[in-house]
Amino acid sequence: MTSLLRRPELGAFAAFILTYIFFAIVTQGAGFVSVNGTAGWLNLAAELGIVAIPVGMLMISGEFDLSIGSTVGAASMVVAIATSFYGMPIWPAIGLALLIGALIGLANGMAVVRTNLPSFIVTLATNFIVIGATMGFSRLIANVTSSSIVSSDTAHAVFAARWGQANISILWWLGAAIVGGWVLSKTTFGNWVYATGGNMQAARGAGVPVERVKIILFIATGVAAAFVGVLQGVQWNSGNSTYGQGYVFQAPIVVVIGGVLLGGGYGSVAGIFLGTALFGVISTGIFYTGWNTDWIQLFLGALLALAVLANNYVRRFALTARR
């Protein structure tokens, strides 16, 4: 029981259950708990969740990535311009988009590791650079900042299939959670992620290649963001430089709500998953109440403040000596 209480995802789990019950009661009869309603909040959570998992792992290692937002838009534009302007088939275009995501991640990682500057500011700069470059080059090449995508059936099946209201992105999200969860909690690399964020000097002293750990995680966030860009692009049949800007802060918010310590060293993929689900429930639940959606921000802000306080408490609780 006490070991359960010490788990980082406990707060997010409790908050998720309470919030879900709250909206289920308040919106009674409006269809929030129906299959379609559930698909609605899962859809919303899924795309954010795919980015939030590597972002959360990166935060556990002690670094931020705020450039994910622009990478989503950049990837969608790469696919759009490659397929509609250059007539490239969709799959190589997708490969190119993911490669660019990886390169953005690599650039972030190298910059952070080499300069030792806070990744918060480095990746904030990258976020502007990437969206600026996406818009600039798109205009230069095709004189647009958004463009349609020429897709194919297979690409559509992989990235945009739907069952009723539920998007295939939900499955991708689950997949990302399973892989991320396994890596973080079951592998040597996962151990190094915690160690890097928990005490970088000690980790280095024990022979953990902390720089490599960080760079790999930055690449993972870049690829995940590009993946979501592809997902959205194929789903809506268009690329747009501004896709994903919402994720810049939503991703770290759901990560923290999921119990990851802002300073790194503690957290879990299960927590990040629940934090993202909670975000989906709130954002969608508000619609079903019929209230003004302006309240979403207030809700999220309050929840974030609460989560930071709770995480601090959980951390202290986890560190109290057992007698």
Place this chain on the structure above:
Amino acid sequence: MERKQPILELQHISKSFAGTRALDDVSLEVRPGEILCLLGDNGAGKSTLIKVMSGYHEPSSGSIRLEGEEIAFASPREARQRGIATVHQDVGSIPLMSVGRNFFLGAEPTKGVGPFRWFNEAKANEIALEQIARFGITRISDGNQLVGTMSGGERQVLAIGRAMYFGAKVLILDEPTSALGVKEASVVLRFMRQARAEGVAIVFITHNARHAMAVGDAFAVLIHGKVAARFSRGEKTREEVLNLMAGGEQMSELEEDLENIH
């Protein structure tokens, strides 16, 4: 008592940083099953000496012999591989990680093959608990317990036990007792005696003469980067040692006063 051949020998080691001489003609040796206490006030050159012994710094002049063979460590990692383990005062454990994960950090046991290899946590926990229990830490019974819940002394034992498990022949302990309370310090000192009994050579760096006298076999006092005195167990009283550390001044009374404060 028959003394073994020295395992680690420093011969006429000097180290200068940008013209400042941090170590000046230091010669020392430590033998298996012996505790060499390195005493000295802050700034006496203890940290530099540790760094030279553990491969962080190359000496400006002089030579280092390991098991009779002259060597130059390319990196701390190489020194560690050759069996010289340094445990610093802050231990370098990670409070928010479990005992088992800390113990095997950087050398994790795995199960499975290829990309599907995973961390064998059960084995890590089992061995970690076994190792610390061997040195008297039996209060910890769950390898998943976070290291942050352990006391300072227990963490020292975990870190030193870890170094020994991974084959350390020479243990360099940098102020292992100075941040600890009396009871915790005695846990660590008892542990050092046991490690000595197992044939490990220990370099015990401290500015606490009482702790040094409690376990030391050989002593060296460092002042301004020079070895000011060397002696063996029983050759000097605590007061004499304190005076030596203070550079011959009558510091013992002051030291006593200081110790009475806390």
